[in-house]
Amino acid sequence: MNIKKILPQLLTLLVVILIFGFFSYNAQVNMENRGISFGYGFLSQESSFDVQFSLIEFDGSHSYFRAYLVGLLNTILVSVIGIIFATIIGVVVGIARLSNNYLINKTAAVYVEFFRNIPLLLQIFFWYFAALRALPLPQDTEPMFGVFFLTIKGFFVPAIIWNNLDIFIYSIIAAIISITFVRIYARKKQENEGIQTPVFSISIGLLLILPILTFLFGGVDASVEVPVIKQLSQSGFTYEGGIKLPPELISLALALSLYTATFIAECVRAGVQGVSKGQKEAAASIGLTPNQVLKLVVMPQALRIIIPPTTNQYLNLTKNSSLAAAIAYPDLVLVFAGTALMQTGRAIEIVSITMLTYLSLSISISIFMNWYNKKIAIKEK
Amino acid sequence: MNKLNFLQPDKNNLNTYLYTGTILVALSIFIVFLNSFFKKDLISFLPGTLSFFLPLILGFIGLHLIRIEYSGLKFLDSVNKHINTNNFNAFLSLLIVFVVIKSLPPLLSWFILDANIAGDSKDVCTGTGACWTYIKIWFNRFMYGMYPNAEQWRINLSFIALAFLGTIGFFATEKFKKYLTLYYVVIYPVIAFFFIFFFISGGPIFFDFSYGIIAAVISIIIGFFIPSKFKMYYFIIVPITLYILLKYVFFYEELIELGKLEALEWVETGAWGGLSLTFIVSFFCLIFCFPIGLFLSLGRRSDFPIIKYFSIGMIEFWRGVPLITVLFMSSVMFPMFLPEDMFIDKLVRVIIAISLFEAAYVAEVIRGGLQALPRGQYDAAKSLGMGYWKMHILVILPQALKLVIPGIANTFLALVKDTPLIFVVGLLEIVGMLNLAKTNPEWLGFAMEGYVFASVLFFIICYAMSKYSYNLEQKYKTER
Numbered sequence: 001m002n003i004k005k006i007l008p009q010l011l012t013l014l015v016v017i018l019i020f021g022f023f024s025y026n027a028q029v030n031m032e033n034r035g036i037s038f039g040y041g042f043l044s045q046e047s048s049f050d051v052q053f054s055l056i057e058f059d060g061s062h063s064y065f066r067a068y069l070v071g072l073l074n075t076i077l078v079s080v081i082g083i084i085f086a087t088i089i090g091v092v093v094g095i096a097r098l099s100n101n102y103l104i105n106k107t108a109a110v111y112v113e114f115f116r117n118i119p120l121l122l123q124i125f126f127w128y129f130a131a132l133r134a135l136p137l138p139q140d141t142e143p144m145f146g147v148f149f150l151t152i153k154g155f156f157v158p159a160i161i162w163n164n165l166d167i168f169i170y171s172i173i174a175a176i177i178s179i180t181f182v183r184i185y186a187r188k189k190q191e192n193e194g195i196q197t198p199v200f201s202i203s204i205g206l207l208l209i210l211p212i213l214t215f216l217f218g219g220v221d222a223s224v225e226v227p228v229i230k231q232l233s234q235s236g237f238t239y240e241g242g243i244k245l246p247p248e249l250i251s252l253a254l255a256l257s258l259y260t261a262t263f264i265a266e267c268v269r270a271g272v273q274g275v276s277k278g279q280k281e282a283a284a285s286i287g288l289t290p291n292q293v294l295k296l297v298v299m300p301q302a303l304r305i306i307i308p309p310t311t312n313q314y315l316n317l318t319k320n321s322s323l324a325a326a327i328a329y330p331d332l333v334l335v336f337a338g339t340a341l342m343q344t345g346r347a348i349e350i351v352s353i354t355m356l357t358y359l360s361l362s363i364s365i366s367i368f369m370n371w372y373n374k375k376i377a378i379k380e381k
Numbered sequence: 382m383n384k385l386n387f388l389q390p391d392k393n394n395l396n397t398y399l400y401t402g403t404i405l406v407a408l409s410i411f412i413v414f415l416n417s418f419f420k421k422d423l424i425s426f427l428p429g430t431l432s433f434f435l436p437l438i439l440g441f442i443g444l445h446l447i448r449i450e451y452s453g454l455k456f457l458d459s460v461n462k463h464i465n466t467n468n469f470n471a472f473l474s475l476l477i478v479f480v481v482i483k484s485l486p487p488l489l490s491w492f493i494l495d496a497n498i499a500g501d502s503k504d505v506c507t508g509t510g511a512c513w514t515y516i517k518i519w520f521n522r523f524m525y526g527m528y529p530n531a532e533q534w535r536i537n538l539s540f541i542a543l544a545f546l547g548t549i550g551f552f553a554t555e556k557f558k559k560y561l562t563l564y565y566v567v568i569y570p571v572i573a574f575f576f577i578f579f580f581i582s583g584g585p586i587f588f589d590f591s592y593g594i595i596a597a598v599i600s601i602i603i604g605f606f607i608p609s610k611f612k613m614y615y616f617i618i619v620p621i622t623l624y625i626l627l628k629y630v631f632f633y634e635e636l637i638e639l640g641k642l643e644a645l646e647w648v649e650t651g652a653w654g655g656l657s658l659t660f661i662v663s664f665f666c667l668i669f670c671f672p673i674g675l676f677l678s679l680g681r682r683s684d685f686p687i688i689k690y691f692s693i694g695m696i697e698f699w700r701g702v703p704l705i706t707v708l709f710m711s712s713v714m715f716p717m718f719l720p721e722d723m724f725i726d727k728l729v730r731v732i733i734a735i736s737l738f739e740a741a742y743v744a745e746v747i748r749g750g751l752q753a754l755p756r757g758q759y760d761a762a763k764s765l766g767m768g769y770w771k772m773h774i775l776v777i778l779p780q781a782l783k784l785v786i787p788g789i790a791n792t793f794l795a796l797v798k799d800t801p802l803i804f805v806v807g808l809l810e811i812v813g814m815l816n817l818a819k820t821n822p823e824w825l826g827f828a829m830e831g832y833v834f835a836s837v838l839f840f841i842i843c844y845a846m847s848k849y850s851y852n853l854e855q856k857y858k859t860e861r
Contacts, residue, residue, distance in 0.1 A: 009687040011617065016691060023718035030717050101470045102463035103477045117843035118836045119798040122812050126836065129819065130829040319703035326804070337709050347713040351706065359701035366697075 027348065034345075040353075042344050043068070049339050051330045053246050064340055071335035072357065078252050078331065079318040085257035086317060087310075090264025097269045108265070116262035121323055123259055127251035128327045138229060138237040147226050153238060155245040156227040163221035167214050175210040179203045196292075248329035252321065260317045264310055271306035272298070304376050311369055315362050322358075332357065398446045399457070405443030409436040410478065417483045437475060444471040503824060515827040516834050519818050523811055523834070526654015532646060535583075536657050539576040546572060570668045577661060583647045596623035650728040651807070656838065658810040662732060663797045669736035670796065671789075674743025679773065681748055692744070699741035704799055707734050712806040731803050739796045746788035750781035783857045790850030794843055811835050 031038060043065040051058050054070040055077060096108035115123070135152045136142075143149055149156040162168065179202075186197035214220045227242030275298050283297040284290075324331035325338060337354045341347060413436050415421045424432045444465050452458060464474040495510030498517060506512035516523070525533050546569060550561050571594070600620040607615045653661070680692030699707070711734040712727070719725065754777060762772040782789075801812035809817060815831040818824060 005685065009685045012688050012691055026720050027717050030721065033721065099470075100463075100466065101474060103474045104470070107477055113844065114840065117794075117798075117840045117847070119801050119812065119839055121801040121804075122832060122835055122839060125812065125816065126829075126832040129816075130832050133828065322703040322705045323802070325705060333703070333705055333709070337706065341713065347717055351710050351714045355702045355706050355710070358703055358706065359698065362701040363697060 036345065038348065040349055042346055042349070045344075047340065047343070049343065051335055052328075053249065053330055064344070067340055068332070068336050068353070071330060071332035074329070074335070075318070075321055075324075075331040075333075078249060078256070078321050078324065078329065079314075081249075081253045082256035082260065082317050082321065083314050085253065086260040086264055086313070089257060089261035090310075091268055093261060094265035094268025094272075097265060098272055112262045112265055115258050120255060120259045120320055121326060123255040124252060124323055124327055127254050128247065132247045132251050138239060147224075149227055149239055151239075152247070153244075154247050155250055156239040157243050157245065158227065159225045159241065159243045161223050161225055164214075164219050167218045168211060168220045171210045171214045171218070172207070175206045178210075179206055182206070246329070248324070248327050251327065252324050252329050256317055256320060259320075260313050263313045263316075267306050267309045267313065270309075271302040271304075274305045275301045307376075308369055308373060311365065315365055318361065319358060395449065395452065398449065399452070399454075402443045402446030405439050405446065407443075409440035409443065409475070410482070412436045412439075413479050413482050417486050436479065437472075440475045440479075441468075441472060444475065506827075511830050511833070512827050513830065515818075515824055515830050519814075519824070519831075522655060522818060523814050523831075524655045525657055526809055526814055527652040528648060528654065528657075529646070529652070532648060535580045539580045540657070540660070543573050543576055566672070570665075573664065573668075581648070581653070581661075582650065593624055596620050596627055599623060650726055653728070654809040654811075655814050656811045658803075658808065659797075659800050662728075662735065662800045662803060662810065665732045666735045666739060666796055666800075667793055669732070670739040670743055670792075673736060673740035675747055675778075677740060677744035678747040678751060681744065682751055695737075696741045696744050699738050700745070704735070704738055704802055705805055707738050708802060708805040710734070727806050727808060731806055731808060735796065735799065735803075739792060739799075742792045742795070743789060746785050746792055747781065749788060750783075750785035751777065753784055754781055783859070786850060786854045786857060790847065790853070793850075794846055797843060797846065798839070811838065 027038075044063050046061060047064045047067045048060040049067075050060055051067070051070050053074065055073045056066075056070060058066060058070045093108045093111060096104050097112070099105050099108075133152065135150060138149070138151045138153055141149050141151045147158045182197075182202055183199055186199045189195055189197055211220075215222075225241045227239035227244075229237055230240045231237055279297055279301065280293055283293040288296065321331060322333040325334040328334065332354060337350055341350045344350070412423050415423060422432070424435050426432075427435060445468065447457060448461055448465055448471070449457070450461070452461075465471045491510045493510070495508040496513055497506045497508055497510070498513040499505055500514055501518055503512075503515075505514055521530065521533070525536060528536065550565065553561055597620055600616070600623055603619070604612065604615060677692045677696055680688045681696060683689050683692070708731065711730045715725075715730060758776060758780065759772070762776040767775065800810055803810060804813040804816070812835055815828075815835055819828045819831060
């Protein structure tokens with residue numbers, strides 16, 4: 001009886017140890033043969049390559065660790081942009097899928113079926129190599145609203161130049177904190193007295209008024225810098241000033257958000273459909289207005305179904321952003337696991353750091369999701 | 382009273398509303414249609430913004446007028462019910478109709494009317510539409526990659542034979558139905574492997590792997606005569622011993638030299654490519670990832686702590702990293718883990734990597750099904766005296782797998798859509814071939830055609846798969 005329990009476990013352990021031992025022994029031999037020693041000391045060495053697009057200052061004189069940071073920040077940037085747009089498109093399409101208007105319903109269905117049945121890599125290639133290459137040259141571009149320039153070299157948007165930005169950010173943080181207090185107060189009031197407070201309008205008001213106050217009294221100042229066309233050579237033009245979004249970033253964000261939005265749309269649809277009709281009818285029968293039914297009865301229950309799979313999709317989007325390597329957007333994989341690996345030849349260290357980064361991200365999110373699921377689970381008595 | 386009647390349709394003036402509304406809607410659609418198909422603007426005399434919005438306004442008023450409840454006309458009622466329930470819906474419906482009418486002519490002209498397909502060089506592509514000649518010329522490459530033209534019949538033959546063997550399940554009589562699972566899970570993959578190895582690759586009859594197969598076959602045959610009490614130990618010890626004996630004592634290297642096929646030219650995997658490679662990679666990954674995922678999911682629910690935590694670690698690791706880093710690992714890091722003289726083919730490494738990666742997802746899907754089963758099923762099976770394996774094979778898994786058909790199908794779809802990523806290790810399936818063809822100096826500037834072509838192909842494959850899984854789900858749906 002006992003041996004039957006222990007033997008399979010021992011065997012598994014033995015096989016795992018054997019495989020790991022075999023691998024690490026070989027790795028040791030191979031590295032000795034090539035004359036490299038295992039270690040992470042190379043991270044502080046000077047990297048001698050340049051990165052096309054980075055959020056923090058970077059050139060060849062900075063260390064490999066800073067190259068890692070550049071890649072990580074670029075990954076986070078494209079993921080955040082993708083998540084924002086995917087959520088907006090996904091929610092709109094998901095609600096459209098529930099519409100009883102035949103045309104809207106079918107249009108949304110066609111969109112979902114089409115974009116989720118085509119490989120993401122193909123979509124990224126399509127936007128980058130086919131669609132964005134058809135854009136006009138900088139000198140032929142018609143401005144959108146006078147200040148946005150969509151050209152083959154990238155999307156040029158006006159930059160906002162701030163004075164005393166920190167005070168502005170503090171004011172927004174203060175607004176968010178006070179909104180939290182208002183919400184807690186409103187909930188208490190509703191539980192004790194049954195009176196609803198217009199939390200939403202108060203929140204919007206706080207979010208608007210506090211930052212505006214800083215403009216008036218805090219010395220905060222913002223001016224807009226519009227991109228201006230500049231001639232480089234006989235036929236070479238570019239825009240100066242403003243912010244340049246490279247085509248790699250645009251096509252990647254576009255493909256990621258359009259692809260992920262289809263999955264989010266299905267999550268939203270499943271969530272709203274998952275709220276049983278009886279709930280809505282019961283809520284209406286105790287005299288709630290349609291708005292209150294949506295806010296107090298349907299949405300809390302639908303969100304409980306929607307949020308876990310949607311978070312999963314956000315995670316997928318972040319992991320899929322590593323496809324950036326295919327179109328040379330300098331994300332973590334391209335900068336660190338690509339260029340830095342080629343230069344240093346330290347395959348094991350670099351691939352393991354890259355994997356650990358993604359792994360820690362997804363494990364922390366899944367731990368958070370488990371906590372969240374426990375928190376919102378219906379407590380049955 | 383009269384005024385109110387004017388605003389609200391009733392029996393007397395119903396026809397007026399109907400005709401005015403219909404005429405307005407028809408007029409608005411007609412204006413957009415003319416404008417889009419024949420480039421004629423009927424309302425160009427109006428100022429710019431108004432002429433742009435006029436069809437929308439006309440159609441909107443028209444739809445508002447014909448929104449009559451229970452008009453008695455079947456068609457009108459169904460229009461009102463489906464696309465014209467309120468002002469907002471009417472507006473959106475009109476917008477969709479106009480966008481479709483507006484976008485049809487450019488699409489038609491690009492895809493068909495102004496497209497070229499004749500000829501065999503870039504020069505024929507003079508129109509403003511697509512250049513399908515490019516696809517026609519490169520079709521062979523998109524399907525077979527760099528595989529030599531003269532040898533392509535081998536791929537065709539293998540695929541046709543495998544497709545035929547795959548459909549055997551539909552023709553099986555009742556008597557053989559019970560062997561079908563065995564056939565599809567064990568025999569068919571082995572046949573497929575041999576087809577691919579011998580025909581497509583042109584490999585030797587005896588190679589390193591074949592010792593393993595011989596060992597497995599021999600031990601399975603002998604295994605039938607071993608009492609079930611010792612079966613587990615037997616299957617753990619004997620096959621490995623047999624393999625080592627065969628490889629290092631009995632045959633060693635001689636058989637490899639002996640069994641080389643002279644008739645077929647050896648085509649290395651680096652030359653494979655195109656859609657056929659997509660199929661090969663997806664096929665093997667599908668076959669391997671399912672059993673691995675099944676064992677991982679059982680392991681995760683196991684009572685043995687070591688096996689449990691090993692499974693959890695495997696699942697969470699593979700699910701936590703992007704596939705592209707896994708492929709990076711298999712191409713740059715994995716060779717460091719092997720002895721200097723040992724070499725594993727790129728394609729094999731890729732298939733192992735993708736299989737392990739997708740297996741983690743399959744495992745989580747199957748775990749969902751296992752958790753959904755009521756405890757009573759386990760208890761009932763145990764009370765009948767079934768052991769762990771018997772209980773799972775006969776009672777638990779058939780029910781659990783039935784529940785998770787949609788989830789597994791989604792994972793398989795994701796797998797097929799992930800295959801283009803193998804460009805990381807330098808294998809060019811269809812998307813990779815497109816990128817290669819795109820940079821050919823003689824055929825510059827046809828990226829769009831290539832991507833549209835591949836998109837359509839992938840869409841057909843994936844859509845068919847998802848519809849098939851839906852049918853399967855309906856077929857095996859049982860009321861609980």
